Amino acid sequence: MANDEHVALLKKGMAAWNAWRDDNPDIRPDLSYADLRGTNLVGTDLRVADLRGARLAGADLRKANLADVDLNGAYLLGTDLREAGLSGARLSGTDLRVANLKRRTSRRRTSKRRASARRTSVMQTSAGRSSAGRTSVKRTSAGRTSMLRTSARRTSARRTSVRQTSALRSRSSST
Numbered sequence: 001m002a003n004d005e006h007v008a009l010l011k012k013g014m015a016a017w018n019a020w021r022d023d024n025p026d027i028r029p030d031l032s033y034a035d036l037r038g039t040n041l042v043g044t045d046l047r048v049a050d051l052r053g054a055r056l057a058g059a060d061l062r063k064a065n066l067a068d069v070d071l072n073g074a075y076l077l078g079t080d081l082r083e084a085g086l087s088g089a090r091l092s093g094t095d096l097r098v099a100n101l102k103r104r105t106s107r108r109r110t111s112k113r114r115a116s117a118r119r120t121s122v123m124q125t126s127a128g129r130s131s132a133g134r135t136s137v138k139r140t141s142a143g144r145t146s147m148l149r150t151s152a153r154r155t156s157a158r159r160t161s162v163r164q165t166s167a168l169r170s171r172s173s174s175t
Contacts, residue, residue: 011039013040029049031046032054035055036054038057042061044061044064047067047068049070052074053075054075056076059079062082067088069089069090079096082101082103
């Protein structure tokens with residue numbers, strides 16, 4: 001069972017908890033089977049804590065340090081774990097349904113990557129032809145660009161087919 005003093009200190013907030021952790025680095029916090037549902041634990045230093053069987057449903061653990069934490073059998077339904085450090089955490093039997101484990105990417109970085117991909121694609125397309133064929137740009141449904149190489153044989157076959165069709169049309173119109 002959880003140490004009542006540890007649970008009370010954690011519920012005081014991140015600043016109080018992290019200050020206590022800095023003063024007591026050798027103590028392993030015992031929060032096993034604690035009811036911490038919906039608790040705001042953003043940026044909390046919980047490394048090496050015993051959280052076995054703890055109820056953390058709906059808790060906000062963004063940017064929390066959960067390194068080497070024992071979360072065996074914990075209930076983390078709908079918990080926000082974005083950017084939380086989970087290296088060495090033990091998660092056997094942990095309920096992570098609907099938990100948010102995504103790493104946040106800034107919108108600006110993503111936009112720069114897409115713009116860079118577009119510029120590269122356009123440059124490669126305008127550079128265009130090679131002995132193997134030409135490169136064209138295709139925009140996918142997700143808005144990404146992908147490069148397609150058309151073989152020289154297919155391109156040549158299409159050109160021949162277009163020429164033959166044009167020749168047949170001109171013959172039939174002159175008759």
